Amino acid sequence: MKIQQSTERNSVSFRTLFNFFIPLGISASLVTISHVIINGTLARAPNPAVVIASYSVAMSLFAIFERCAVILRQTCATLARDKHSFKLVSRLTVYLLSAILLLSLIIGYSSIGELFFSQILGVKEHMLGPTMSAYRVLMFVTIFSGIRCLFQGVIISNLRTKWLTIGMAVRLIVMAILSWVILKNGWMNHGYVGAYIFLSGMVIEALVSVVEGRQIIKKMPTKNSDHPIVHRSQVNKFYLPLLLASLIAVIISPAINAVLGSSGKAEIAIASYAIAFSVLNLLLGFSSYIHQIVINFYEKDAKIVHRFTLIFSLIPTFLLVGIAYSPLGVWVLQSIMGVSGELLNQSLLALKFFIIFTLFFPWLDYVNGVLMLKGQTKVMSFSQAGNVIVTIIALLCVIFFLPNGGGLIGALAQSIGVMTETLIALIFLRRFLNKPIFGFKKKKIFQQGA
Known part of the structure; x- marks a missing residue:
């Protein structure tokens, strides 16, 4: 029996996938505007300078905790199929957010936090007060983000994705x-x-998600006899590997910045990488929700999901090729982002190496979706660890041979890391095809041609 069981395979139209997926992609892209x-x-x-710096440093810690909250969306979308399973995920959410809030309060209102920001993140004394003040507000954003993601999981699994766009x-x-x-x-000031x-924005988005999510939950059966999620331990086995994988991924960004900081023309290297990465994130906004297509439709029609992924996986690559190799990229970076001179050239060069990233990332999200659907989230911890190890090795190798490589050092290393993560996830996925999930027997997942 699978996490999302289906008694028969039903054909899914391309239009259904499109209507489900586009609101998710739009909501992901709108995050950039906020x-x-x-x-x-x-x-x-x-x-x-002081205001932006204090906010940015506080955001760097906020981002770590929010990773823990955001994966509640995948957890709930995959596991919550009746009131009982939703209650199990809700309990996990309460424990998680309580722990985050307690730790955040300690960081925000004690000398431990001051030591963390000053010694670990290198915040200067005159910046410490403003940074702490900003974080004391941001820690509550994490709580509402977790609540939002819990109910968005229910909304997504019931194919009401337009409400994510409305909320955003x-x-x-x-x-x-x-x-x-x-x-x-x-x-x-x-x-x-x-x-x-x-x-304020996160509270409003959470409110919209809670209102719509509660309406859906009221219509759920109390207990679906065909749904295998009945124990809290099953939810923990699904969530904890995702949490571990997310925390492992945190290492990548500081590792890249550290290596770029030791390269020739460090300021140009760090800035060009940051600019190229921001463009990459904008283009990959839609691809970040491919796993939801897999979770909700793979069991019904694997072939159409595979075909849909193939089509949408090529869009970011085509767009990035157009930006990196045509006058369009120069215009975008100069006119919209205000980049010029050597920084412009280095940013375009970094974008060219990020093309490798765009080729593999959508398929990584696809494979991860299948792993989540099959309850094999522990694989994602191994694949993410492989990404980190290979990225760091690639960083050291590239900077050794190209010490003045600029932003391309980070772009190439991170692209190789994502490629490695994709291959590891795929290898493990095939290995675990015939393993039972939560003690239930299952069929092979590739039997419909994925």
């Missing part, structure tokens, strides 16, 4: 209005103001 609103507001502060749109409107009011009244804008 950060543009905040950064644009912070940039208008009397002392923007309302969030952006609220954030834009609040930003306008703050600037109009001259209140933009601290980094924590940006954190409050972020918090």
Whole structure:
């Protein structure tokens, strides 16, 4: 028996997948706009360098904790198929968010936090106060993000993905209005103001998700006899490997920045990599939800899911090739992002090496979706660890042969890491095809041609 059981294989239309997937992709892309609103507001502060820096450092710690909360979306979308299984995932959410809040309070209101920011993240004394103030607000964003993701999992598994776009749109409107009011009244003087804008948007998005999610939960059966998720340990076995994989992935970014910082023209190397990576993230926004297509439709029609992935996996690559190898890329970086000179050339070069990343990432998300559907999330910890190890090895090798390589050092190393992670995940997936999941017998997952 599979996590998402189906008594028979039903054909799924391409239009159904499209209608399900596009709202998810739009909501993922709109996330970028929310950060543009905040950064644009912070940039208008009397002392923007201090304000932006304090907010950015606080965000770096926030991002680690939010990773733990965001994977509740995949957990709930995969496991919650009746009121009983949703209750099990909800209990996990309560424990997780309580632990995050407790740890965040310790960091935000004790000398431990001051030591962490000053000694680990290297925050200077004059920046310590503003950074701590910003984090004291951002830690509550994590809580509402976790609540949002819990109910979004239910929304996604019931194919109501338009509500993710609606929630994100309302969030952006609220954030834009609040930003306008703050600037109009001259209140933009601290980094924590940006954190409050972020918090207000997240609360609104969480509220929309809770309202719609609760309506769906009311219609769920109390206990579906065909659904194998009946114990808390089953939820933990699914979630904890995802958590471990997410925490392992945190190592990649500081490792890349550390190596780039020791390269020739370190400032150009770090900046060009950051610019290229921001463009990459924008293009891969849609691909980050391919796993949801697999979770919700693979059991019904594996062939159409495979074909859909094949088509959409090529779009980021084509777009990135167009940006990296045509005048369009120069125009985008110069006119929209304000990049010029050597930084422009180095950013374009880094983008060319990120093409490898775009070729493999959609298929990594596809394979991970199958692993989640089959309950084999522990594989993702191994594949992510392989990514980190290979990325670090590649970083050291590339900088040895190309010490003045600039942003391409990080782009090439990270692309090789993602390629490795994809291959490891695929190898493990085939190895575990005939293993029982949660003690239940299952069929081979590739029997319909994926």
